[in-house]
Amino acid sequence: MNETSCVKPEARHGCAGARPSAGGCGGPCRGPPRRSVSRVWLVIGGMAVATYLTRAPMFLALARRPLPPRVRLWLRLVPLAVLPALAVPLVLVRDGRLALGLAHPPLWGAAVVFVLAARGVNLLASVAVAVAVVALLRALG
């Protein structure tokens, strides 16, 4: 992932402070795997703008007409699709391969947090129990 980020202009910008003369990203950029501070701020700025764009337009339009039903349905489904798309690969994919073995602690943690939260246990309590399960299994393993 670091390899690809290096060809992005932001990444080069991030390197510029440390090594102004370095053209491109071949060598000098690649040093220790430290994230440049200014790059992180750039990401935060981008996130802020992107998020404001999800809040302000409809709000400032003071829309009289509700959104079309299909659009409302879609917007309701987006988090239901994005969250599993995010979480499940974090649990099941390790270094570009499927990690499905029973000896894989996150798999158990995932089952625990999912069942607890689905049964109405407080979100943070569910997460805390799952984290403890993963820590325990790692300590044993």
Next chain:
Amino acid sequence: MTRLGLPGGLRDGLVASLALVPSVFVYGSVFGGLAVQAGLTPAQVLGMSVLVFAGASQFVAVPMIAAGAPALAIVVTTYVVNMRHYLMAATLAPSFRGFRRLWLALIAHLINDESFAVAVARSRPPDAWVYLGSAAAISGAFVGGVAVGTALGGLVERPERYGLDFAFPAVFLALVAVQLRRRADWLVAIGAAVLAVALALVLPGNWHIVVAGLTVSALGARVLPVEDAPAPAEPHAYPQGGHE
């Protein structure tokens, strides 16, 4: 809703949100702690919490930043995770007629899941001042929690020893689990998970999140019966607004 003097709704909204303040505070402190663990500076963690002010997407972004994901991938993913705001903004907007545009532009930034749920649970259409009172309580609790978590987070040395790296996927899974109510919800969630895993094995970076999330939700919205969605006038549409 009086516009002069202290609007009663403001206090109502604040009081109605007090029950949520502790959990929002703890949620913020967990985020602050984990983000510092992941290598962000305290200023970055607080800055993100004030400027972005959308917990779920911040939880999403931090491990991506830590893994050195391309900036564009992180920003687009943030946008998609926060697209639900469109729905809340559209529901809230009519209650804010008569406010000056500058105020609207500022208030828009405070749109959040909890305040939306509080305002919608109290009245339909939601009352603007109740909403603002709630937003004040929730934003204070969140940013305060982040500040505390940021200060405490540096104390843990090897977070993965305590399973803390797993806190990120755990939060996402818990957020999905509480939203699955209809059979169609399960179809969408499982479909997205399967597609995301398949894409994660072949695509570089973190694009599988956005691609699987948008594709499967759009497909679902196209083929699922629309009566599955609440009637347009009902603000139920947002998952957490529809608990009652």
